Amino acid sequence: MAKKLHYFHLNGLAESIRYILHYGGQKFEDVRYDLKSWPIKSVKDTLPYGQLPLYEEGNKTLNQSLAIARYVAAQVHLLPTDPWEQAVLDAIVFNIYDFWGKILVFIKENDAAKKEVIKKEIINESVDFFFSRFEKELKTNKGFFNGKLSWADFVLVGIVESANLFLGTEIEKKYPTVLALVQKIRTLPGVKEYIATRKPYAL
Numbered sequence: 001m002a003k004k005l006h007y008f009h010l011n012g013l014a015e016s017i018r019y020i021l022h023y024g025g026q027k028f029e030d031v032r033y034d035l036k037s038w039p040i041k042s043v044k045d046t047l048p049y050g051q052l053p054l055y056e057e058g059n060k061t062l063n064q065s066l067a068i069a070r071y072v073a074a075q076v077h078l079l080p081t082d083p084w085e086q087a088v089l090d091a092i093v094f095n096i097y098d099f100w101g102k103i104l105v106f107i108k109e110n111d112a113a114k115k116e117v118i119k120k121e122i123i124n125e126s127v128d129f130f131f132s133r134f135e136k137e138l139k140t141n142k143g144f145f146n147g148k149l150s151w152a153d154f155v156l157v158g159i160v161e162s163a164n165l166f167l168g169t170e171i172e173k174k175y176p177t178v179l180a181l182v183q184k185i186r187t188l189p190g191v192k193e194y195i196a197t198r199k200p201y202a203l
């Protein structure tokens with residue numbers, strides 16, 4: 001069945017999905033829109049909630065990045081079968097998205113001075129709040145959130161890379177286990193080749 005992922009030419013909320021698909025050796029059409037031309041009315045009007053990413057499989061469509069990531073992960077054995085383990089990973093990805101919420105506040109602020117204040121707050125407080133916890137979870141679970149590679153690991157790496165693009169930092173550098181996970185995911189078969197051919201992202 002034909003698979004398509006629609007998103008901007010940006011890591012944002014779709015890179016973890018792209019990584020999972022590439023790691024799983026899934027063939028898909030990676031449809032990208034130029035952020036600078038957005039909104040493209042003819043596309044936006046067709047989106048169920050007016051937003052990207054959108055995933056298509058045959059004649060079915062799915063929105064919400066985490067629902068998509070979880071679904072494609074299940075197809076390539078990156079979702080545990082045990083309901084408790086699934087729920088623990090769901091909680092983790094929501095925690096990761098709570099951190100992303102802080103980045104969104106930064107992205108949405110247009111005033112340069114206020115933006116700088118928000119950036120400082122994120123770097124000095126939010127990063128440590130969330131990443132000290134992610135670090136602890138990973139450290140006690142053999143470097144992965146669930147003791148072995150799962151979709152939550154991909155979601156973290158996708159968000160780290162997106163946050164770095166927007167903030168112009170490397171937020172993971174003070175957290176050795178997070179850093180190791182980022183490096184592990186980037187060198188996975190499929191992901192490594194994708195990264196090597198990916199066009200650079202710019203804002």
Ligand SMILES: N[C@@H](CCC(=O)N[C@@H](CS)C(=O)NCC(=O)O)C(=O)O
Nearest residue numbers: 012013039050051052053064065066
């Ligand atoms: N909760 C949604 C958020 C989707 C979202 O905010 N998409 C943004 C890009 S990251 C978007 O489509 N922005 C363009 C618009 O709203 O027109 C998800 O996780 O997929």
